[in-house]
Structure formats: structure tokens, C-alpha cells
Amino acid sequence: MQQEQKSLLGPQWVNLNMQDADVWLLQSWLKAETADKLLKHFIERLAWSQPNIRMFGKSVPVPRLQAWYGDADASYAYSGIKMVPLAWEKKLLELKRYCEQTCDTPFNSVLANLYRHGQDSMGMHADNEPELGEQPVIASVSLGASRNFDFKHLSTGEKRRVVLHHGSLLIMRGSTQTFWHHGISKTKRVDTERVNFTFRYVHGSSN
Template sequence: MQQSLFDTGVITLPQAELDYRPDFLDQCSADGLLRCFRDSLAWRQDHIKLYGKVVKIPRLQAWYGDAGTQYRYSGLTLSPEHWTAELSALKLACEQACGQRFNAVLANWYRSGDDSMGWHSDDEPELGRNPVIASVSLGVCRNLDFRHKGTGQTHRLPLQHGSLLIMSGPTQSHWQHGIAKTRRVIGERINLTFRYIYC
């Protein structure tokens, strides 16, 4: 872990609090965690209902957390798997970087440029007001796009292997974010968003 108290990367957008730390993990730790999470997490192919049709979510996901932390998303409810040693260690590093506790993590595995995540805000009631979300990226660089709900302003943030993005304050109230598909032939990426769920 390479971050220090002075190594901050604030991104200035209206009505958002974003702090991007590209060097959160050293190369060797990031490589090891990518392999470890890909091979050992309880990946699932979930389905959601979209305009009355059941469709595959365009990525694999896994939900880990303390007992009682449930993940609700588009009519889907996931119960948490038990923390693994590697996830717990990464959670601790995120807690130290953010100065706050987390009790759950959503892992997303984008197997290729064909996998994506649609526009959304992490604003479910169980996250509380102005949630702090710590997002760790491993694998190929993908763009996280932001779109302001009122003005339509957009901002593109490439998320590097081993980076940490902290979203906090009013970000989720005023902005949506998503990962677009890309036609470039690219490899895989795993993203982990650590959250605090009120339950």
C-alpha cells in the first residue's frame, strides 16, 4: 500500500467529492489480488428484469459482507458471502485511506470490453445520506463516466490497475456513473466497491 496522508488526488466537479489515488496498490499486490479474486470469489451471473424482459447482467458479480448486509439492485437481493482474508485486508487498507468503516463489498468482474455497467447512482436507502464508497480497480484500465443529473455535464475518469477512487459527500445525489462497453479488444478487469450498509 503506497498511499500517505498527503497523497491525495481530488477531482474537482460541482456537487461531487472525488478523490482518485492511482498508486493505492503497488504493481505486485495489484497483480496478485487480481489473480486471487478472479480465481476465488463466489462469482455469479445474475439476471434482472428490464422492460418486462429477463436479461443477463453484462458482467459477473459477488457480494461479501458482515452478517445482515444485503445488496438490493434492480429487484435483485443478494445475501453476503463471508469475508475472505484478502478481502478483509483490502477493506482495512480502504478504511485507513478513507478514515471510515466499511461492512460490505460489491465485486464486479468485467470479462472483456463487452461487459459494462449502466448509468446509476449508489443511492439505495441502506447506504444512508452522502455515502462514502471506496472503489478499487484491478486489471485493464476502463473509463468510469460521470453524468450530472441536473446539467448533463459529463466527466470521464480512466481507472488504472491498483487505483482507489473515493466517492463521498453529495456525489451520489447529483451524479450518475457507469462503465460503457468498448469495441477495443481488451482484457479483464475486477472492481471492488466497499460500502457501509445500515441494517
């Protein structure tokens, strides 16, 4: 199965070879000039906000800015946040379609995250909400500052780290969300902005 998927993606892709997972990375998915323009555009044009989430019984602001875009029926919920999709912004829709072509997978929504500096982060988690299905395909596009992307196996405790650079595309599929958590930790080594998009397909709406 992995050989078939490698053929689909092309020889330039790197398979992270993780147990109980199917994860592929292409660092130069977008040309540098295109990535530069998109980074500036999305920082300026998307409707960024900083909602609160429930953690240990308390309401706290997420440690980054974010926005949820998608088809009208692609509502989503996590950590006590009900995400009602904003209508697709033009260039974001173009990026989605390019991502769909690369992944040979349809997407109807995207979580956009703006990491303003190294102290903005994403806690360890899995994209395993029921509305994503049993084996969701998550396509993660990175623009801006390079950041460490950490994985941890839920049973063995194995850890993996990959650096996601400007213009890269990471694809997680198969059983990845069942067996692994992933996240972005804080760092003092980064003081510039990073925008990340995780495209996905929501089956129905969350109540």
C-alpha cells in the first residue's frame, strides 16, 4: 500500500516511516516566491481571532491566533469551541484546490493558525473527532518561520520530530490520528511569524 501511495505522490516525497502511521513530507511543495506572497496575503487578509478553550476545567485563550474556513455545512468542535466556517477567501480556496490535486483527496474545511512568534504553540493532540471519520486525511501547509513538529506514539511513547519549513506540505493519513499525537512546542529560537493550514474533510456538522 505504501508503494502505491509513494507512486501517487512522486519520488520527491519523504516517507517518515512511522509505526502505525502514514505520514509524508515535501519541503518544497510551494515555490519560495509563491510562499512569500501567500504568507503576507494571509496574515493581512484572514479573519484571525484568539478564542478560549477548556483546559483542566478552566477557560483559557489559545496560545496563537486562528480562523476556521470551509463549506457552509462544515461546522466543527474541539476543546469546547464550536467552529462555524467562514466563507472561503479567494486565495485560500485556490490553495485548497491545489492541495486536493496533490493529495488526490477532497477537503471542505481548513483550520488556519497564526503563530506570531516562538511562544505561540499547539498542544499535543490528535485530529480524531468523530466528524472527521475513522482514517482522516489531514494536509498541513506551512508558511513563514520554520518550526519543530513533534509526534508521540500513544502506546509505545516513541517520539519523532520533523522541521516544517516555509512552503512545505505534510500529509497525515491512514491510522496516524489513532495512534499518534502531534503538536508545536514553544521555542525561544523563533521570533517571526508562521501561518499553518490543516485541510480536512468534515462529515456533517457538530452540535
